[in-house]
Amino acid sequence: MKILVCISNVPDTTSKITFTDNNTAFNTTGIQYIINPYDEIALARAVELAGNGQGTITVIHVGDVSAEPTIRKALAIGADNAIRIDAPPRDAWFVAHQIASYAKAQDFDLILTGRESIDYNGSLVQGYIAELLGIPSISIAKKLDINGTNATVEREIEGGKEVIQVPLPAVVGTAEGVAEPKIPNMRGIMGARSKPLDVIAAIDIPALSHITHFDTPSPRGNVKLVDKDDVAQLVELLHSEAKVI
Amino acid sequence: MAILVYIENIAGAFKKSGYEAVSYAKTIGDATGQPVTALSIGKVDATSLENIGRYGVKKVIAVNTEQLHQFVNQAYAAVIAEVAKSIQATTIVLSNSFSGKGLAPRIAAKLDAALADGAITLPTITGEAWEIKKSAFSGKAIATQELTAPIKVIALTPNTVEAVEAPTAIEVEPFEPQIAATDLTSVIQDIVQATDKIPLPEANIVVSAGRGLKGPENWGIIEELADVLGAATACSKPVSDAGWRPHEEHVGQTGLAVSPNLYIAIGISGAIQHLAGVSSSKTIVVINNDPEAPFFKVADYGIVGDAFDVIPKLIDAFKAYKNH
Ligand SMILES: Cc1cc2nc3c(=O)[nH]c(=O)nc-3n(C[C@H](O)[C@H](O)[C@H](O)COP(=O)(O)OP(=O)(O)OC[C@H]3O[C@@H](n4cnc5c(N)ncnc54)[C@H](O)[C@@H]3O)c2cc1C
Ligand SMILES: Nc1ncnc2c1ncn2[C@@H]1O[C@H](COP(=O)(O)O)[C@@H](O)[C@H]1O
Numbered sequence: 001m002k003i004l005v006c007i008s009n010v011p012d013t014t015s016k017i018t019f020t021d022n023n024t025a026f027n028t029t030g031i032q033y034i035i036n037p038y039d040e041i042a043l044a045r046a047v048e049l050a051g052n053g054q055g056t057i058t059v060i061h062v063g064d065v066s067a068e069p070t071i072r073k074a075l076a077i078g079a080d081n082a083i084r085i086d087a088p089p090r091d092a093w094f095v096a097h098q099i100a101s102y103a104k105a106q107d108f109d110l111i112l113t114g115r116e117s118i119d120y121n122g123s124l125v126q127g128y129i130a131e132l133l134g135i136p137s138i139s140i141a142k143k144l145d146i147n148g149t150n151a152t153v154e155r156e157i158e159g160g161k162e163v164i165q166v167p168l169p170a171v172v173g174t175a176e177g178v179a180e181p182k183i184p185n186m187r188g189i190m191g192a193r194s195k196p197l198d199v200i201a202a203i204d205i206p207a208l209s210h211i212t213h214f215d216t217p218s219p220r221g222n223v224k225l226v227d228k229d230d231v232a233q234l235v236e237l238l239h240s241e242a243k244v245i
Numbered sequence: 246m247a248i249l250v251y252i253e254n255i256a257g258a259f260k261k262s263g264y265e266a267v268s269y270a271k272t273i274g275d276a277t278g279q280p281v282t283a284l285s286i287g288k289v290d291a292t293s294l295e296n297i298g299r300y301g302v303k304k305v306i307a308v309n310t311e312q313l314h315q316f317v318n319q320a321y322a323a324v325i326a327e328v329a330k331s332i333q334a335t336t337i338v339l340s341n342s343f344s345g346k347g348l349a350p351r352i353a354a355k356l357d358a359a360l361a362d363g364a365i366t367l368p369t370i371t372g373e374a375w376e377i378k379k380s381a382f383s384g385k386a387i388a389t390q391e392l393t394a395p396i397k398v399i400a401l402t403p404n405t406v407e408a409v410e411a412p413t414a415i416e417v418e419p420f421e422p423q424i425a426a427t428d429l430t431s432v433i434q435d436i437v438q439a440t441d442k443i444p445l446p447e448a449n450i451v452v453s454a455g456r457g458l459k460g461p462e463n464w465g466i467i468e469e470l471a472d473v474l475g476a477a478t479a480c481s482k483p484v485s486d487a488g489w490r491p492h493e494e495h496v497g498q499t500g501l502a503v504s505p506n507l508y509i510a511i512g513i514s515g516a517i518q519h520l521a522g523v524s525s526s527k528t529i530v531v532i533n534n535d536p537e538a539p540f541f542k543v544a545d546y547g548i549v550g551d552a553f554d555v556i557p558k559l560i561d562a563f564k565a566y567k568n569h
Contacts, residue, residue, distance in 0.1 A: 131350065158343060164431050164434065231558045
């Protein structure tokens, strides 16, 4: 079993999000970066499926050298080796091309991504990679099992779930339920230092779109408090003022 | 130049978010003078197909191939791209639903199209460059994306626009797609769907509860309140982590992002990770016994009080409102 886990490096969930250069660029000052929480789930499942010599796990990241602590953490959690494609991750289309171009020659059985990255929230990388490689993809998996040459995946749908059998190789975007994130132990952290982390050059991909600027949502007015013994007033406000019922 | 809008069905019934996509496509069509064609894939009866005409679209292409009666991402993406090419569509609109998220990048890759994922506005059009806004950083920011490629795919966030009625006669045209066997290798083994419940991503009103509810046995009042309001239920992350509620209900930065008209948060403290998934709700009501709970800072309306005391009263008050 050869698994590729795609790792994105995102601002910690408590980060205050601000912008610079006239609101055209994300302000990275003081931001702590973490492994995208959904990618931690993907990695944890990969370790369950292929850890302890039952297979190999490669993690891949598209980004500059500043992401190496995140990549080392993934190695500490249990990946065997890492690839960093050395280019700023311009957008999902660019990132997916880099990953697909690397994966093409590697015959992975399974490629895992998170359901989405918590910065740009695209849910795109997974579908793009699969289309570029011409293989099946599942977005938003809640469960993932391997039976021989197939994956059995539980996928979220509106108001329910769907169980699908997908032949390998396939790309799966993992969400909560697939596995519990794993915390690296001391042995893992020590071992991670000597695991291979190869840096490769990016391929050139023309841009089809770009982000021109960011806005921060306008703050709400002050909260209107309603007395707990007069809840009918809330109903009235929701009807005549907010007009939502 | 033409616009293709893919309208998704669940067990043969079109979804509200699908009609929203149709209306959105029609608005762009009217503004740019392009014809809009709807596309339905799967087993949908004639009456439902004709119903799309209520939203102002004059033609629907219906793909009813047996092999496509169940949703297979890869094959559906291929069919949508094939139909788009056959009518020379340069804009493809679909809903950013769970299935839509899987389809959009595959369609865009097939057509070398620029993709606006999770659109929350209509495009601002300047020649070939279209600007569309999307939510970013889990609701903490809004990004304006400029699509520069000639072909554009837009995945529309549910609840962004209203499905506006503009009834017209509609022509239903059957279509037999070319389906490659390699696109049909996934097999659906089981579908579990609660048809009596309102899907959370599409709900206009969401009643959400947190650890303040103390335990799963206390969710009766939350469900009753949701029933009275025709709302979907949601919860905070610790609640689903503890197994009090299913994971599908977890909203926030690492859960579902929702943007209903009304979000009622009960016994939820308002941690930044929770707010990330709900802050784009139009109106927020917070019920919490701690006046210092951070959630009050981002709420429109609030009640400081014990949920077990306030919610039954609120249920009665909403019932009284409904009945008069
Ligand atoms: C990486 C990461 C990702 C996360 N992602 C998410 C996410 O996506 N979604 C999410 O929700 N959280 C997320 N969290 C967790 C988040 O930080 C908070 O811990 C969580 O939202 C708190 O849930 P809660 O408000 O239900 O519980 P608590 O913080 O325990 O709050 C309970 C609230 O109930 C009130 N209360 C108690 N009793 C009553 C009563 N009788 N009547 C009325 N009110 C009462 C209390 O005053 C309190 O405000 C994440 C955390 C991390 C680190
Ligand atoms: N720069 C990146 N390098 C490697 N994988 C990435 C990168 N960005 C995103 N991904 C993967 O793609 C998933 C979905 O990202 P997105 O499509 O941006 O929401 C993430 O959960 C990661 O698994």
